[in-house]
Amino acid sequence: MDDGAPDLESALAALRTLLADGVRAVAATPHLNASDLNGTRRARAEAGWQRLVEVAKASLPGLELYRGYEIQLDVPEFDLSDAGLRLAGSRFVLVEFQAFTVPERSADALARIGEGSYVPIIAHPERYWGYDRSHSVVPEWRAAGALLQVNSGSLLGEYGEHIRMVAQRFLSEGWIDVLASDNHARPNRSPSLRPAWDYLVRRGLAREAGLLLETNPQRILGDEMPVTVGPVEAAGGVFKRVARALRGGR
Numbered sequence: 001m002d003d004g005a006p007d008l009e010s011a012l013a014a015l016r017t018l019l020a021d022g023v024r025a026v027a028a029t030p031h032l033n034a035s036d037l038n039g040t041r042r043a044r045a046e047a048g049w050q051r052l053v054e055v056a057k058a059s060l061p062g063l064e065l066y067r068g069y070e071i072q073l074d075v076p077e078f079d080l081s082d083a084g085l086r087l088a089g090s091r092f093v094l095v096e097f098q099a100f101t102v103p104e105r106s107a108d109a110l111a112r113i114g115e116g117s118y119v120p121i122i123a124h125p126e127r128y129w130g131y132d133r134s135h136s137v138v139p140e141w142r143a144a145g146a147l148l149q150v151n152s153g154s155l156l157g158e159y160g161e162h163i164r165m166v167a168q169r170f171l172s173e174g175w176i177d178v179l180a181s182d183n184h185a186r187p188n189r190s191p192s193l194r195p196a197w198d199y200l201v202r203r204g205l206a207r208e209a210g211l212l213l214e215t216n217p218q219r220i221l222g223d224e225m226p227v228t229v230g231p232v233e234a235a236g237g238v239f240k241r242v243a244r245a246l247r248g249g250r
């Protein structure tokens with residue numbers, strides 16, 4: 001639908017994998033720029049969506065499909081009153097910063113979205129550059145009313161060791177609200193959420209797996225505030241060591 005699946009068949013293949021792994025609802029979030037919310041890119045995504053839903057309904061019964069967008073914050077002001085821009089028409093809107101970099105006054109940008117009574121969910125914050133060592137901007141984002149979506153593959157090291165440690169740190173601080181696949185139907189990316197589920201359960205975090213992969217996604221799609229996960233420590237004290245390593249200590 002955007003820079004993800006190149007054609008209908010690869011989109012269906014990704015959905016089939018997710019369904020086989022126990023996923024029952026998928027929210028697709030093609031990219032849009034906040035400066036161009038109603039241009040040709042959106043028209044293309046809408047057309048692709050119609051086709052996908054028609055075919056999936058017939059060939060993948062039991063899979064619920066929802067839609068939203070991943071909106072890049074390239075301008076300070078934009079209009080989110082069109083429910084089609086938000087996740088399943090809920091109050092929640094998936095947003096990302098430009099160029100994988102935390103911008104100046106990022107919390108203000110998120111607070112402005114909240115003023116319209118929408119709730120921004122920051123896409124893959126573990127992948128951004130520009131944090132200080134203690135990620136002190138993240139509590140500011142949360143205070144501004146934003147939620148955090150971390151990629152399931154980040155926890156597993158799919159984007160490298162540093163991003164894995166940042167994702168683990170965010171998890172240990174209780175900063176993550178939802179895990180998502182960021183599936184682009186690309187062969188080098190895990191199409192599934194199952195490995196993240198197993199990763200958490202193996203570390204004694206079954207409750208967190210349930211909240212991040214079932215309860216909270218379901219609540220967001222149902223327009224309810226997600227449950228706060230809270231700080232956690234993995235079995236064996238892994239996250240404490242990660243936090244120390246990120247601070248540059250031992």
Ligand SMILES: [Fe+2]
Nearest residue numbers: 070096123124
């Ligand atoms: Fe993104």
